[in-house]
Amino acid sequence: MTLPPRARSVVLLVLVVVLLGAVGYRSLTSSSSAADTAPIGDGELPDGTSAFDDDHAGITELDPDLLRALRRxxxxxVEDDVDIVVNSGWRSATYQRRxxxxxxxxxxSRDEAARWVATPQTSPHVSGDAVDVGPTAATSWLARNGARYGLCQIYDNEPWHYELRxxxxxxxxxxxxPDPTHDPRTQR
Structure with a gap:
């Protein structure tokens, strides 16, 4: 049985649409898409990021010694039932500016903001020398134990901000x- 030319064209068109739809659906729902595996370019980290998530530039661009200390x-x-989440690590200058x-x-005001966020030129995040961690159990654990790893809280007003010493x-x-405005490194 052969179809008339117009019917064949309609069937072919329907098959192409179904095939393209299936490919598009599979691309959208694939757990191994390029968006999932490529580092986030500006350093922004998704919720729940660990120090071991090597598919994010916010982790991989950290100073190697800082990253080793953080991972240790x-x-x-974990042995104390505490999960350290990295809320922020390395940041691009553009992200820091934002x-x-x-x-x-x-x-x-710029003066009040400076108590919480440094400029791209002075932020240790831009150079990969700082991490912001959470949740509260993790910041409490690091306050008690961080020095053993060389991880130190730098600012009284930021219990989540740690740098390698x-x-x-x-x-x-x-x-x-007391806050970043008292840090001579931020006065440049």
Whole structure:
């Protein structure tokens, strides 16, 4: 049985639409899409990111010594039933600028925003030298144990912000600054 030419064209068109629809659906629902495996370019991290999530630039662009210390701490914290989540790590200068602009809008002035967000030129996140961690159980665990790994809270007003201080295992963490506006590194 042969179909008339017009019917064959309609059947062929329907098959092409169904095939394209199936391919499109599979691409949208695939768990191994390029978006899932490529590092997020500006450093923004999805909720629940661990120090071991190597598919995010916010983790992989951290200073290697900081990342090693963080991973050792995260491994040991699990033994105390504490999960250390990385809320922010390395950030691009563009992302840091966006965070600063948002802080100015939220706090009403550049001076007040500076207590919470550094400029792209002075932020240790942009150089890969800082991590912001959570939840509260993790920040509490790091406050008690971080120095053993060289991980130190730097600012009194940011219990989530940690940087590597290699001498901390022997000498303890240095005194904290009240906030970033008291940190000489942010005065450049």
């Amino acid at each position: 701490a995260a491994t040991d914290a 965070l600063l602009d948002e802080a100015v809008a939220e706090y009403g 290699p001498d901390a295992p022997e000498q303890g963490c240095p005194p904290r600054y």
